[in-house]
Each structure stands twice: as C-alpha cells, then as structure tokens.
Amino acid sequence: MDSDLALADLLAGKTAALARAITMVENARPGFERLLAGVHPSxxxxxxxxxxxxxxxxxxxxxxxxxxxxxxxxxxxxxxxxxxxxxxxxxxxxxxxxxxxxxxxxxxxxxxxxxxxxxxxxxxxxxxxxxxxxxxxxxxxxxxxxxxxxxxxxxxxxxxxxxxxxxxxxxxxxxxxxxxxxxxxxxxxxxxxxxxxxxxxxxxxxxxxxxxxxxxxxxxxxxxxxxxxxxxxxxxxxxxxxxxxxxxxxxxxxxxxxxxxxxxxxxxxxxxxxxxxxxxxxxxxxxxxxLDVRRRRRLRERTREVVDRATRRWVWEETGAERVIAERLDDVIGGRISPYELAGAVLDGIKQGARP
Ligand SMILES: Nc1nc2c(ncn2[C@@H]2O[C@H](COP(=O)(O)OP(=O)(O)O)[C@@H](O)[C@H]2O)c(=O)[nH]1
Ligand SMILES: [Mg+2]
Structure with a gap:
C-alpha cells in the first residue's frame, strides 16, 4: 500500500517523505489516518x-x-x-x-x-x-x-x-x-x-x-x-x-x-x-x-477528535442527511417547520439507519 511505503520512508527520517506526509494529513487525503496510526507506536x-x-x-x-x-x-x-x-x-x-x-x-x-x-x-x-x-x-x-x-x-x-x-x-x-x-x-x-x-x-x-x-x-x-x-x-x-x-x-x-x-x-x-x-x-x-498526565489527556482528546471528524464525515457523506434537508428546506423557508425540527428529522433518519 501507498501509505505503508510513505510510513517506512517517514520513520526512516526522509525529508521528502515527511513533507508529503504532512500534505497528505493537511488535506485529509485517502490513507492519512492509516499513516497516523502507523506512526503512533514511534x-x-x-x-x-x-x-x-x-x-x-x-x-x-x-x-x-x-x-x-x-x-x-x-x-x-x-x-x-x-x-x-x-x-x-x-x-x-x-x-x-x-x-x-x-x-x-x-x-x-x-x-x-x-x-x-x-x-x-x-x-x-x-x-x-x-x-x-x-x-x-x-x-x-x-x-x-x-x-x-x-x-x-x-x-x-x-x-x-x-x-x-x-x-x-x-x-x-x-x-x-x-x-x-x-x-x-x-x-x-x-x-x-x-x-x-x-x-x-x-x-x-x-x-x-x-x-x-x-x-x-x-x-x-x-x-x-x-x-x-x-x-x-x-x-x-x-x-x-x-x-x-x-x-x-x-x-x-x-x-x-x-x-x-x-x-x-x-x-x-x-x-x-x-x-x-x-x-x-x-x-x-x-x-x-x-508529563504522563498531559500525554494521557492528549491521547484521550485526540481519540475524541478523530471520532468527531469521522462522525461528521459519515453524516454528510454517507447518510441521507443532505437529501432530507434538500427535500424539506422549502418547509423551513415557508415557516412550516423550524431548522430544529428538520435537524431532528435528520437525526431520527440516521438513527433508523438511513442510507443514501
Ligand atoms: N527591540 C527588539 N526587537 C525585537 C526583539 N525580538 C524581536 N524583535 C523585533 O520585533 C519584530 C517582530 O518580531 P517577530 O519575531 O516577527 O514577532 P512575532 O510576530 O511574535 O513572531 C521584528 O521586527 C523583530 O526584529 C528584541 O529582543 N528586541
Ligand atoms: Mg511570527
């Protein structure tokens, strides 16, 4: 895999690999989390x-x-x-x-x-x-x-x-x-x-x-x-x-x-x-x-951040959330339902396993 190679070069301290890895992480390119996971033990x-x-x-x-x-x-x-x-x-x-x-x-x-x-x-x-x-x-x-x-x-x-x-x-x-x-x-x-x-x-x-x-x-x-x-x-x-x-x-x-x-x-x-x-x-x-206290706190927070990021990505890219909003936006604009009710409907849909 691409990210395996990138990881080996990165851990070997190759500057070009490091620069590429940073760009990959900054842009959340495919495989960036795998790369970060691979770095963790080091x-x-x-x-x-x-x-x-x-x-x-x-x-x-x-x-x-x-x-x-x-x-x-x-x-x-x-x-x-x-x-x-x-x-x-x-x-x-x-x-x-x-x-x-x-x-x-x-x-x-x-x-x-x-x-x-x-x-x-x-x-x-x-x-x-x-x-x-x-x-x-x-x-x-x-x-x-x-x-x-x-x-x-x-x-x-x-x-x-x-x-x-x-x-x-x-x-x-x-x-x-x-x-x-x-x-x-x-x-x-x-x-x-x-x-x-x-x-x-x-x-x-x-x-x-x-x-x-x-x-x-x-x-x-x-x-x-x-x-x-x-x-x-x-x-x-x-x-x-x-x-x-x-x-x-x-x-x-x-x-x-x-x-x-x-x-x-x-x-x-x-x-x-x-x-x-x-x-x-x-x-x-x-x-x-x-030092251990701070690192421990950091790793807990990191894990939460990654869950946050993955959740957001999943909601907007892999559930029907956008579609539900698009379908009912006119109702919000017309004042028939509030954004809060629509958001509630989106969440209900996700909880019921809505798929695109
Ligand atoms: N007089 C004086 N000026 C300094 C000192 N250190 C930095 N400067 C100047 O303060 C300005 C801002 O410095 P910079 O390092 O870019 O500040 P930063 O925005 O905090 O990164 C520059 O013009 C520096 O040359 C210092 O110890 N004494
Ligand atoms: Mg500066």
Missing amino acids: LGGARRIGITGPPGAGKSTLVEGLVSAFRSSGLRVAVVAVDPTSPFTGGALLGDRIRMESVALDPGVFIRSMASRGSLGGLATTTREVCDLLDGAGFERILVETVGVGQSELDVTRMADTTVLTLVPESGDGIQTLKSGVMEAADLFVVNKADRPGADKLRNEIEISLDIRRGNVMKHVPAHHGIRGGARSGVRGSAAADGAATPLAPAEFAPWSPVVVLTAAARGQGIDELLVTLDRHHAWLVESGE
Whole structure:
C-alpha cells in the first residue's frame, strides 16, 4: 500500500517523505489516518514546546534563537508555525534571509507553516497530527508558534508539553487584558525585547500575579493533606505517602512555579537561560508525573477528535442527511417547520439507519 511505503520512508527520517506526509494529513487525503496510526507506536521521542503570544512579540525571532541553540547541541528540531492571521512564506518566519538559507540546507531543521484554510477536523487537530509526524520522523524538539492572546493559547497547551507565553514591555498593563485562562496555561513566561524600557516592570507584574495564584495553590494543598493529617503544604513525595487515593494530578502536590525569563531575542540574549528553564520544566514534568498526565489527556482528546471528524464525515457523506434537508428546506423557508425540527428529522433518519 501507498501509505505503508510513505510510513517506512517517514520513520526512516526522509525529508521528502515527511513533507508529503504532512500534505497528505493537511488535506485529509485517502490513507492519512492509516499513516497516523502507523506512526503512533514511534511517538514520544520529541519534546513539544508551544511558543505563543501577541503578534509582534518576537515569537519567530525567539524560535530562530532556539533553533540555533538546539542545533548547536546536535538536536534535530522542527518548527510548526500556526498563524491564521497572516499566510507566511518561508522568509517571514526567520526574518533573516541569509540565516534562513543556511537553515534550509540543514537536514536537522524542518520548518512548516500550517495552512489556515479550514481542515475537516479543525486547525488544532491537524496541527497536533502534524506534530506526530514530526515526532515519528525523529525530531527531538518541536516548536509550535501560534499567534493570539485568547483561545489559541489554550489550544497550544493541549498539544505542547511546555507552553511559553511571550510578552513584551509594550504590553505594559497588558497582563490585565489577557483573557482568563491564558496566564494559567503558561508554564514559562518570556518578557522579550528586554532591551527596551519596562521589561523589569512587566516581570514584576507577572510575578505578582503568579504569587497570587501560588497563594491560592498553597491555601488548597493543606486541605487535601489535612484529611489524613499528612505533611505540610506542597512537599513533594507526600502525594505518594498519601497512597494516591485521589485521582488528583501529582502536580497538585509538587506544583511547578512558572518562571519569568527576560530575553532580547533579536540580540540572542537570554536564550541560554530560556534553554535551561525549558530543561528544568521538562525534568519537572517527568519527575512529577505531569508529563504522563498531559500525554494521557492528549491521547484521550485526540481519540475524541478523530471520532468527531469521522462522525461528521459519515453524516454528510454517507447518510441521507443532505437529501432530507434538500427535500424539506422549502418547509423551513415557508415557516412550516423550524431548522430544529428538520435537524431532528435528520437525526431520527440516521438513527433508523438511513442510507443514501
Ligand atoms: N527591540 C527588539 N526587537 C525585537 C526583539 N525580538 C524581536 N524583535 C523585533 O520585533 C519584530 C517582530 O518580531 P517577530 O519575531 O516577527 O514577532 P512575532 O510576530 O511574535 O513572531 C521584528 O521586527 C523583530 O526584529 C528584541 O529582543 N528586541
Ligand atoms: Mg511570527
């Protein structure tokens, strides 16, 4: 089969096969799910890092710095740029044409921007599937750049092991304006453009708002332990001593304290500290068990997404749903039945095993 060949080449790390596989997945071409299923046993080698934040914060510049740093450690690195607001062409990602060319010649780097046109299962699902292909192809680091300060950050956290929220001094009083959930979704904060005034002030603001959050965590932890009269708040290991009777994430007992890193990405400053912090977060993910928690959650969600996608496809392509709508649309237009009643009739038809 075609997809068997594609799979073998992909797992062997052939770049052309990877590019073809991504196109196949993006366009939901026949066999794409078979290909993804074949990749599944090989997953887990990559660390997935989400870089998110408002447009112009310097995410791409930061990504460029991380790519160089990973490459000098001999790590293979892939970049996925998800930017629904601006279709991007090669150069726009790394900005600097010369570096871009040197990267383009490096087989240890793979850069791909996601087509933002609607894919059957939604951009987020497709992006996650593309990350799987990259993981299967042997990339050790996957950087996912997404733009925005709302839902898209939260989408990133559902695909990344580590989520980095990039802000700039100009966002000033900005953190108040972030949608709820965005701060909480970040594992690491980068204050980029630290060469400009206001970086320290923003760092303080972020730390204050994190302290408030941490205060809340501390308030809750003794309550869980108190039941058993166990150890004091936040002590790692006490969860295990507890016998893990509750399904609480280990993270609740050994919380990660989000870190703020100052960078001037355009000058390559702060990248080293960011790398160290990324490594520290990964080590925490492994030790606390949170990595398994996140991967487990991801796989449950993926399965649901695939069911959603398959259901939708089945309904519109393989049942008589469209025909039933067409037949009775005039009744809806004439006000004799509502869209809700017609939808109910469609569903009833499907439940009774309607076929085209
Ligand atoms: N002053 C300053 N400018 C930067 C820094 N990092 C990036 N920039 C500039 O900010 C602009 C937006 O950067 P880009 O990486 O494209 O931002 P993105 O939209 O978040 O991906 C570009 O002109 C960069 O050169 C920095 O550390 N300091
Ligand atoms: Mg960018």
